[in-house]
Amino acid sequence: MGERRRILVTGGAGFIGSHLVDLLLGRPDVEVTVLDALTYAGTRRNLLAHEGDPRFRFVRGDVADPAAVEPLVAEADHVVHAAAESFVDRSIEDPRRFVVTNVLGTQVVLEACRRARAPMTFVSTDEVYGENAPEGRFTEDAPMRPRSPYAASKAGADLLCGAYAVTYGTLVTIVRGTNTFGPRQHPEKAIPTFVLAALDGRPLPVYGRGEQRREWLYVGDFVRAIAVVMERGEPGTAYNIGGGRELANLELAREICRLVGAPEELVTFVPDRPGHDFRYGVAWDRLAALGWRPEVPFEEGLARTVAWYRDHRDWVAEILEGART
Template sequence: MRTVLVTGGLGFIGSNFILHWVKNHPQDRVINYDLLTYAGNPTNVSSVHNLPQYRYVLGDIADSPLLEKVMLEEMVDTVVHFAAESHVDRSIKDPSVFVRTNVLGTQYLLEAAMKCGINRFIHISTDEVYGSLGREGFFTELSPISPNSPYSASKAGSDLMARAYYETYGLPVIITRCSNNYGPHQYPEKMIPKIITNALQNQPIPVYGDGQNVRDWLHVVDHCSAIERVIDSGQPGQVYNIGGNNECTNLQVVSEILRYLGKPDSLIQFVADRLGHDRRYAIDASKIRDELGWIPKYSFHEGMAQTVDWYVEHVEWWRRLIVDVPKRSNGEGDGGEKNK
């Protein structure tokens, strides 16, 4: 039996991970540590809220005394660190919040984990730390770190801090870097839910630049299963890339969703490009496939249909949240974590 501390467990990927873990590891205890910021939603984990093996703690990852208290009292042995500020547009407007949460917050969490003798620390990161690719090639775990936005720079900083705690102190840290996630419970400011919700309301769908920026899309359930495999079999000190093998331009994603919903292309509205907008991301996930035996199960078409259906069926869920969404953001940039 394990006790798993999940930071950011009320957000998009964190909540999906908790549901996945409780379903597949009912003997384990799960502590959900989340500050409940704008992108967190308690209803995401309502189905496990009353289970005896689940506990929610309202807390900031920069609160060292509370972190240590929770880890010691609950006898935590595994930390899965999702908590992060993750929206690129917001990072461009105010980088300081991202530095505080993603870099300093991660350092506080690493320090608490070291003091409390944590056996496994999984640091969830993003392919955006690698920067931008040309038309050919893929990011591997050996690709240089070259972030281009305040968000990705803050995630790169947290990655390097996690690596330092492994190399310097021997904390058993494993870093995962995922491609863009999509699926149920994603906050409406992100690209795919924004496309879906705008289309359902017959509102213009903003597309940055020429719409030819390329991303690799990973269904959140596939991401959760990959993290599960890393927890069980990953090697401390290693980095594992997690990708969905679903490269699409932003314009292709918009068109796919509009076709599925029976909405016209006239809803597409091209807007001025984002500052520092990376042209292409693509993940080489052969390491996690060859060493840990993980492969994604969702094709893009299957996963997208399931995701669109979820938003169609949960209109009240996203309508309550949508008032906070920046009007012109197309929401791109949801790698690890990204995680709200």
């Protein structure tokens, strides 16, 4: 029997992290350790399918704590660093938390990877580029002009990855992904907020006039992109993940009403987010050259997502309960 590949996934109890764990454990030759602090955003329930699998292990710990991180990195063949504070609105309320987890936490993971000579893939975001003009597409070489504390903290982490690659030769690849959606996304994020409101017949809160545009990629495609970069990406290189459906937030809310069968009059406007980026937009030719293509059409992904939230109200109640404690 061949050696199994040992992969450490930080933030694996969160939305994207848990889908990545599903993908990786679908392969027979892989072992996965999840390191996650279980903040309001993470729950072991997202990993329930793997409890009891001898190829899966969960460790509760903080990525900004070297004592938690170093021993796990030391025994890993590859690290995917996805743990983060991830919600822009919370970063406007409490930027410090974002600097500690996203910047310091990434430095701690990088340092452990440097010492152990472990390859690492960092899950960054297209928000590091700042907002974009209509139809514009950022390449990976575009300058970073982050505008929210969240985006700035991710840019700091992303730049540290580049610096570790150049200075120490750390084998780090970076993915800068567009907005993603699907089952198990925290209910504070846009699509679950709209879906749950539409299902309950409550108002769908749309920021400003709903003109801001976002590109939505189904989470299954997003985590396949992470895995492709993990396996075939060039160390020291960043890869944009695009290929989603771009639409204005107002169109998105109306589309969800249509899908759920809720009246469009439920869509209501609420005061805009300060410094709300108009749109992002990335060129993803570099990722395409590694052989990745999106596979799940937006309508299909959205229908799956609506069905999942309709059937998992207990999950929603539990994670919202966690957010209060």
